[in-house]
Amino acid sequence: MADKKISMREALRAALHEEMVRDDRVFVMGEEVGRWDGTHKVTRGFFEEFGERRVIDTPISEMAIAGSAVGAAMAGLRPVAELMTINFAFLALDAIVNHAAMQHYMFNGKMTVPVVFRAASGWGNQATASHSHTPEPIFAHFPGFYVACPSNAYDAKGMLKAAIRDENPVLFTESIALYPKPGSVPDDPDFLLPIGKSDYKRRGNDVTIVAYARGVDWALEAAGMLEKEGIQAEIVDLRWLRPLDLDLVFESFKKTNRCVIVEESLPHFNVGSEIAAQIQEHLFDYMDAPIKRVSALDVPLPFAKEIELMALPDAHKVVAAVKEVLK
Amino acid sequence: MADKKISMREALRAALHEEMVRDDRVFVMGEEVGRWDGTHKVTRGFFEEFGERRVIDTPISEMAIAGSAVGAAMAGLRPVAELMTINFAFLALDAIVNHAAMQHYMFNGKMTVPVVFRAASGWGNQATASHSHTPEPIFAHFPGFYVACPSNAYDAKGMLKAAIRDENPVLFTESIALYPKPGSVPDDPDFLLPIGKSDYKRRGNDVTIVAYARGVDWALEAAGMLEKEGIQAEIVDLRWLRPLDLDLVFESFKKTNRCVIVEESLPHFNVGSEIAAQIQEHLFDYMDAPIKRVSALDVPLPFAKEIELMALPDAHKVVAAVKEVLK
Amino acid sequence: MEGLDKDQMLKMYHEMVLIRRFEETCKELYHQGKIGGAYLHLYSGQEATGVGALTAIRETDHVITAYRDHGIALLRGLDPGAVMAEMFGKRTGVSGGKGGSMHLADPTKRFWGGYGIVGGHLPIATGIALKVKYMHEDDIVLSFIGDGATNNGYFHEALNLSEVLEVPIVWLIENNLYGMGTRIELASGQPELVKRAIAYGMKEGPRVDGMDVMAVYNAVQEAAEYARKHGPVLLESLTYRFDGHGMSDKMYDKRTDELKEWHAHDPITRLRDLLCKQYPDIGPTLEATEQAVEKTVTDAVTFADESAIPTYDDLLSNIYV
Amino acid sequence: MEGLDKDQMLKMYHEMVLIRRFEETCKELYHQGKIGGAYLHLYSGQEATGVGALTAIRETDHVITAYRDHGIALLRGLDPGAVMAEMFGKRTGVSGGKGGSMHLADPTKRFWGGYGIVGGHLPIATGIALKVKYMHEDDIVLSFIGDGATNNGYFHEALNLSEVLEVPIVWLIENNLYGMGTRIELASGQPELVKRAIAYGMKEGPRVDGMDVMAVYNAVQEAAEYARKHGPVLLESLTYRFDGHGMSDKMYDKRTDELKEWHAHDPITRLRDLLCKQYPDIGPTLEATEQAVEKTVTDAVTFADESAIPTYDDLLSNIYV
Numbered sequence A, B: 001m002a003d004k005k006i007s008m009r010e011a012l013r014a015a016l017h018e019e020m021v022r023d024d025r026v027f028v029m030g031e032e033v034g035r036w037d038g039t040h041k042v043t044r045g046f047f048e049e050f051g052e053r054r055v056i057d058t059p060i061s062e063m064a065i066a067g068s069a070v071g072a073a074m075a076g077l078r079p080v081a082e083l084m085t086i087n088f089a090f091l092a093l094d095a096i097v098n099h100a101a102m103q104h105y106m107f108n109g110k111m112t113v114p115v116v117f118r119a120a121s122g123w124g125n126q127a128t129a130s131h132s133h134t135p136e137p138i139f140a141h142f143p144g145f146y147v148a149c150p151s152n153a154y155d156a157k158g159m160l161k162a163a164i165r166d167e168n169p170v171l172f173t174e175s176i177a178l179y180p181k182p183g184s185v186p187d188d189p190d191f192l193l194p195i196g197k198s199d200y201k202r203r204g205n206d207v208t209i210v211a212y213a214r215g216v217d218w219a220l221e222a223a224g225m226l227e228k229e230g231i232q233a234e235i236v237d238l239r240w241l242r243p244l245d246l247d248l249v250f251e252s253f254k255k256t257n258r259c260v261i262v263e264e265s266l267p268h269f270n271v272g273s274e275i276a277a278q279i280q281e282h283l284f285d286y287m288d289a290p291i292k293r294v295s296a297l298d299v300p301l302p303f304a305k306e307i308e309l310m311a312l313p314d315a316h317k318v319v320a321a322v323k324e325v326l327k
Numbered sequence C, D: 001m002e003g004l005d006k007d008q009m010l011k012m013y014h015e016m017v018l019i020r021r022f023e024e025t026c027k028e029l030y031h032q033g034k035i036g037g038a039y040l041h042l043y044s045g046q047e048a049t050g051v052g053a054l055t056a057i058r059e060t061d062h063v064i065t066a067y068r069d070h071g072i073a074l075l076r077g078l079d080p081g082a083v084m085a086e087m088f089g090k091r092t093g094v095s096g097g098k099g100g101s102m103h104l105a106d107p108t109k110r111f112w113g114g115y116g117i118v119g120g121h122l123p124i125a126t127g128i129a130l131k132v133k134y135m136h137e138d139d140i141v142l143s144f145i146g147d148g149a150t151n152n153g154y155f156h157e158a159l160n161l162s163e164v165l166e167v168p169i170v171w172l173i174e175n176n177l178y179g180m181g182t183r184i185e186l187a188s189g190q191p192e193l194v195k196r197a198i199a200y201g202m203k204e205g206p207r208v209d210g211m212d213v214m215a216v217y218n219a220v221q222e223a224a225e226y227a228r229k230h231g232p233v234l235l236e237s238l239t240y241r242f243d244g245h246g247m248s249d250k251m252y253d254k255r256t257d258e259l260k261e262w263h264a265h266d267p268i269t270r271l272r273d274l275l276c277k278q279y280p281d282i283g284p285t286l287e288a289t290e291q292a293v294e295k296t297v298t299d300a301v302t303f304a305d306e307s308a309i310p311t312y313d314d315l316l317s318n319i320y321v
Ligand SMILES: Cc1ncc(C[n+]2csc(CCOP(=O)(O)OP(=O)(O)O)c2C)c(N)n1
Pocket: B031, B060, B062, B084, B088, B091, C068, C116, C117, C118, C119, C145, C146, C147, C148, C149, C150, C176, C178, C179, C180, C245
């Protein structure tokens, strides 16, 4: 089957659509997923096609959306619950962590919770502090479920299909800024990407840039700039924060001995801190320079575009960090 | 005024009591804080002494407890809202982060939210997965408020009084295991400890052990064992995760060049990761060995005591980690 | 009585006595230190609600409750030994010693637990009922709710969603007047909890005497039939907890008079009296039942006692599928 | 009319026209790219609810609402230029350009905002009312609530707590029939939202015609007096949103017929007609009012346009006190 060039939005839509066609137990629920086509249009046309049995518009009830999806999953369905944006997932933290992630363990395997929570994530559209969180690391802190953070259309499709077919709960984050980004995607209905496998997005010998979701774009852009100066960056896309696969990160670091981690999240207790901690712990003798983190600034995100952008990471900040570690 | 030897529970009670006597605007609210004396008896006798105006028993409504405390604080009171245990604070994450922490910034300083959220934290009493979280690092991820994690009666009193008097929101965590622990505490009603200052709990030249809350006890116990083998550990108690003060950590590390971080939280995206990341970034040339983290295992906490304890950190695990970094 | 023959009533008597003895035994074992942990919530006093309700539904119907779940687990046919072993934190416990007292379940018996977070199980109940409707099955879900839990956001969202989705569910509030130490009037602006059905346009069931197993049975049977045909119903059972909230309860010590009053309505005594009145020669049968229960409970304790504790491998198993 | 003289009615007319023109202007500016961002929620169509309600309470009373807050901000006397500057993300904005359209406030005018998280402001309202009671003040809190927000846990917990604490608060549901694209019947098991008062044992106020500013005024005035003396009241105002939920709204394009019907009840036209009927020679005054509004809005835009953008220092300021 040939590849098609489509946006990440369309890739996610295709993944959902294929899984719903494949398995009647798969259904979507959430605020505005049906008649409105989904706030980010990922479920466009689903309501007309699948009807209200399998495309369920819910009240503004995040606790109940997440919690009822857990119940439906325990009972044998495969819910894909959309929390609209991950900001609203704050209201469902207990349902996601205590009732989805902990469930299988607390009942010693007697229950499985094959639910997928979809949530648009990230900032950069003047959504202001309460609507601009990128809190993936705080969710990844907890065991018992998986956390997906795709960086492009191809990965998004393969990862979402794998998440839907997996027996474990998955928090599937979708970077809002990446929805329109085109990429070529296989239309093989059984195209799956393995859960918890990171991926090289660029090969190079001089420095390892670790990123995920939107960070990968900043890394790639930076790599382009660095190349002009003769610096070859290797980019590892984590793809998943849980399970966190550092095999490629370590492999690459052993070669480059230098690393920069790029993420959209806040600067403390974030993904970069975990990776830096693990690299220095496991590959201490390979370290030629301190590992640098590029992230958002430690501020609630403001509305005004000019200062909002100052708070965000970008390719120039990545380039600067790379030069630091290459000093 | 003389020091008294009292439990951390009594020290917290004294702090609350003194502040309520000092300032009529200070009041406590939460589930069972009044007639029941507080689930952990920190507000013992308050209901009888201060009456229901200032000691408010609430319904089981974490969202509203946290949210209404925010409103009362904005309007001019000094609420101390008890969330019983930090597990239930999961239900108040949005109120705490989006409505307490972000408030001052989103309205550009027009509002202040001098609220203190008290929450008992930690595991080790067979409370099971949903009731045994120690999620301090996930809260500390966000700017706009402070996160307190006292390790003893003396600190608890000075920190809680400072938190109540501060104009910013504070999440004040209290390690359940430490409530009964005695310590000598000043009864000076104006005894305050500065917000965001870490503290040496032991001096030594061979290794730096960074800890907070219950981790400090494991560190001290380990230091005692290590001393017998001629190893002098220096212990830095962070006290606060926000603001995160690493001055003493850095000072100590420059001397010892070796570090172990001890915490009760889960092993990934935790406090240890942030500190290891910062040390390697700022003190790379001082590193003689990889920094090690001692934390809980990456599991939901089980009920059975024997395996629950296996999942927890302890002094022996700290000793083992110290020996690793001294290799 | 209404559609219940002697055997069925005897079965209910047996179940109520079993729960009571099981709980009394748990309490002793807790004080002896055999059962550990922070939480142990007993069902003594509330037996009529659980027994009446579960007798009124089908075995194939789904059941879910909060952490006060020992009685419901036993009623759903979970092995008393395995339930007791869970209290002990043993490998042979229904949850392998990982869930403890608050987290008992057996999906094969359509008993979904057992939840410690107040209100957390309510949307799960809605979700299970959604599956029933989605699959065009003809089961219902019976979800117990504490009076205190009705003031939590979970209650509001879960009940409203169940009505909007028109799923087959019986919401049964066990109003024992207290949430921990807080009396209902201090926690709920509307102390007549069944009235909360109006907020969801939900069928408002009766508010029944929860110390009368027959009253509960009849109310739940009617509600179940309604739910099977039309959708959610909200019921309230007025009952009382003979023990403290958990093992320590300051308020408990304060409510001795109230306790005395309620003990006068002990649901077990009431059923016993009813049986003796209806079947004058039933005495020996009842005593036999009581002895049988003694043995069941003693055997359960022995089984739990002799069972092995979980291992390090158990600690690390079943985190992921 | 009921206790409102000509000047007061003219004032209301002025306010309604100001809001309408302000919102229409925001819409144009958004499409011109002058106002940016993901969110811009207009109040057009709902003016009678805000104007009637705020006219009925005292200046010293507290007001709070959700993200559809431009109109309320103007009614509370926030400078239109500073409000427009906030839309533009300028330093001179009421929130320094940090809060945007959803986060307008001025505590000195007892307007507490402006909140983007659905339901998030409801417990805050309860807390402000708690402060009033705590300090033995005689103010009340007026809290607006969207129909969609009434299905969120925040609503349930905040309203129940306000009743339990008996704090002085008027809960005013602005039922514009939609939460984003979801019609009330699909979101709420009980579409007659004011009935939800029963779940809290709360005083149930009337359900008023939200397109009739006088009806809203009278209902809120009565409710405010009740709240000041006795505690919480729940009111519902039946209104309609003339624009989409935000700047993109698939449903909006689908409801042209419904829109036509509701435009026939435009609250501004209704008040205008009423004024003309009562005061036949008022025409010129009304036109003068409309011109004055034009100038106010144009000046506001100019002010916003000419204001400076925030700096890097602003980015880092006011994170902590
Ligand atoms: C979300 C949450 N908040 C608080 C608690 C602590 N807690 C455990 S049980 C309980 C009281 C519940 O009362 P009720 O719903 O009436 O049930 P009952 O104990 O009477 O059976 C509370 C407050 C909890 N477990 N979860």
